[in-house]
Amino acid sequence: MKIKILLPLLAVVFAGIGAFAFTEKAVEKKFTPTYWEFTPQAPSTDPLDQENYTPFVGDPSTFCDGDARICVILATEDLSHPGFPAILGEPVESLIEQALxxxxxxxxxxxYLRD
Structure with missing residues (x-):
């Protein structure tokens, strides 16, 4: 009798643990910082406008060389605007302003800046 009660209880516990483990991995992946290239689209050339960035793959230290404008930034993806970096209200915003x-x-x- 005790085994009949324990088996469903164990199944529920393991299901809860499994669901939590998969959820944690998905959230962890979304908060991984990635590089974003500054690719302004007219009329906006604002380096704080997240729509002026596209994902970047490569070595920003060899791709960017200069001191005049933003080239590549390291930021997490904006969860409320997927496909774009989280800039405003993040440490990234103040770092962009400081670099400029x-x-x-x-x-x-x-x-990273470039000419």
Whole structure:
């Protein structure tokens, strides 16, 4: 009798653990920072406009060289606007502004400039 009660209870516990494990992996993947190339589209050339970025694959330190404008940034994907980087309200926003103000890349923070 006890076995009949324990088996369904164990099944529920294992199902809950499995669901939590898969959910955690999916959330973890979405928060992985990736590189984004600044590819402004007229009329906006604002480096804080997330729609001016496309995913970037490569080495930004060899792709970007200069001090005048944003080239590549490191940011997580915006969960409310998939396919675009999370910039506003994030540390990325202040890092972009800092790099532009100082006129130099911040490679340790994932912000690269070019001429």
């Amino acid at each position: 103000q100082e006129g130099e890349s911040l490679p340790e923070d994932g912000i």
